[in-house]
Amino acid sequence: MHEYSIVQALLNQCEDIATQNGAERVLKIYLKIGVMSGVEPYLLKSAFDTFKQETLCAQAELDIQSQPVVIRCKECNEETTLEVFRYICKKCGSNSVEVIDGEDMYLMSLEME
Amino acid sequence: MCVDCGCSVRGKEEEHEHHHVHDNPHLNDSKTIEVIKSLLDKNDHEAAHNRAHFDKHNVLGINLMSSPGSGKTTLLEALKDVADFSYSVVEGDLETNKDADRLSAKGIQAVQIQTGSACHLDALMVHKALHDIDLDTIDVCFVENVGNLVCPASYDVGTHLNVVLVSIPEGEDKIAKYPVMFRKADLVLFTKVDLLPYFEYDIQKEKAALRALNPSADILEISTKDIDSLRAFAQWIDFKKKMR
Ligand SMILES: Nc1nc2c(ncn2[C@@H]2O[C@H](COP(=O)(O)OP(=O)(O)OP(=O)(O)O)[C@@H](O)[C@H]2O)c(=O)[nH]1
Ligand SMILES: [Mg+2]
Ligand SMILES: [Zn+2]
Ligand SMILES: [Zn+2]
Numbered sequence: 001m002h003e004y005s006i007v008q009a010l011l012n013q014c015e016d017i018a019t020q021n022g023a024e025r026v027l028k029i030y031l032k033i034g035v036m037s038g039v040e041p042y043l044l045k046s047a048f049d050t051f052k053q054e055t056l057c058a059q060a061e062l063d064i065q066s067q068p069v070v071i072r073c074k075e076c077n078e079e080t081t082l083e084v085f086r087y088i089c090k091k092c093g094s095n096s097v098e099v100i101d102g103e104d105m106y107l108m109s110l111e112m113e
Numbered sequence: 114m115c116v117d118c119g120c121s122v123r124g125k126e127e128e129h130e131h132h133h134v135h136d137n138p139h140l141n142d143s144k145t146i147e148v149i150k151s152l153l154d155k156n157d158h159e160a161a162h163n164r165a166h167f168d169k170h171n172v173l174g175i176n177l178m179s180s181p182g183s184g185k186t187t188l189l190e191a192l193k194d195v196a197d198f199s200y201s202v203v204e205g206d207l208e209t210n211k212d213a214d215r216l217s218a219k220g221i222q223a224v225q226i227q228t229g230s231a232c233h234l235d236a237l238m239v240h241k242a243l244h245d246i247d248l249d250t251i252d253v254c255f256v257e258n259v260g261n262l263v264c265p266a267s268y269d270v271g272t273h274l275n276v277v278l279v280s281i282p283e284g285e286d287k288i289a290k291y292p293v294m295f296r297k298a299d300l301v302l303f304t305k306v307d308l309l310p311y312f313e314y315d316i317q318k319e320k321a322a323l324r325a326l327n328p329s330a331d332i333l334e335i336s337t338k339d340i341d342s343l344r345a346f347a348q349w350i351d352f353k354k355k356m357r
Contacts, residue, residue, distance in 0.1 A: 001232060001264070002232055002233050002263070002264035002267055002268070005233075005235070006152055006153070006267070009152060009153065009154075009155055009156070010152055012155075013148075013150065013152075013154070013155075017146060017148060021144070021146060023144075027143060031152070036292065036293055036296060037267065037293070038263065038264075038266045038267040038293040038294075039267065085292045085296075085325075085326050086325045086326070087325065087326060087327065087328055088325065088328075095324075095325075095328035096328070097328075103293075103296070104151060105151065105152045105153070106149060106150065106151055106152065107148050107149070107150045107151075107152055108147070108148060108149055109145055109146060109147045109148055109149075110145065110146045110148060111143060111144070111145045111146075112143065112144065112145075112146070113143035113144070
């Protein structure tokens with residue numbers, strides 16, 4: 001259940017940003033979670049609801065955008081959004097590809113007052 | 114900069130921290146701030162710091178990950194007899210000292226991480242352990258992660274390479290079931306291959322699954338009963354060390 005550690009880090013980040021901006025509370029937190037980031041959005045949500053109590057995020061809502069894996073072919077430059085986890089260019093079939101999205105998790109923006 | 118230990122080694126400074134304030138005209142006092150920051154930002158920063166420690170002492174860091182019992186500690190014990198390089202181990206067996214004791218009995222320096230029952234190691238835990246290892250006297254430092262194919266995959270512990278073990282008795286489809294972990298691998302070791310005759314395990318099919326998921330990963334077959342397979346692993350490490 002590493003979602004708990006990730007939520008703790010998220011709460012710390014949000015509190016820092018809220019404090020820096022003189023906000024009293026965080027209203028909404030926008031996350032982008034890659035489908036290959038190793039984190040389950042529903043576990044993240046339940047961990048968040050458990051740990052947000054008594055923080056500046058106590059009333060905050062989590063908005064999670066699930067990000068599919070997108071790769072770019074190093075041979076032909078084509079971008080492919082993966083439906084199954086086969087890291088292969090859909091146009092030329094090359095497996096010489098780089099990942100451009102979908103393997104990380106980001107805090108995108110914060111709404112606060 | 115290292116705030117936890119005050120040591121002089123610096124990690125890579127954060128690059129992508131930009132806050133833009135947009136006043137929201139619809140809500141009186143509320144505003145939306147664009148952040149775009151990795152949720153693992155703090156860990157990634159610590160990880161970069163660990164790599165700086167390794168680099169300063171010219172040590173190659175290798176993170177070993179697998180399910181419980183895939184053969185991580187046994188491999189580290191057996192490697193002693195074939196390796197030309199010297200190594201220490203940061204041991205992530207969090208509940209007991211058993212694995213560290215096994216390694217010490219073989220004359221391998223092992224530092225136990227004491228953090229209770231965590232499901233993964235993070236860069237900060239490894240960092241603390243690194244201060245108990247004399248990096249000047251070794252060539253390679255292994256981190257034996259907690260036996261778990263899920264949580265450790267999300268955490269960069271600050272090593273240079275990830276080696277993921279999958280043992281024959283665990284059965285097929287581990288790669289398909291835990292894709293995030295196997296995506297992270299620089300090398301996948303199929304371990305306990307001496308047991309292939311006793312299990313329904315199509316190793317070629319598993320290798321093909323790995324190639325589709327992670328085309329650039331290297332693959333080796335390991336049995337602690339086959340010294341040549343252990344030598345091949347030692348050679349892979351030698352090669353990676355020379356390439357840095
Ligand atoms: N037959 C056979 N057994 C092996 C081999 N390698 C390891 N084993 C056995 O597998 C069992 C587990 O090995 P460990 O090295 O303790 O596994 P581990 O990955 O360190 O386990 P945790 O630290 O608990 O996650 C032991 O009984 C080993 O003797 C092998 O190559 N062949
Ligand atoms: Mg072990
Ligand atoms: Zn292509
Ligand atoms: Zn330090």
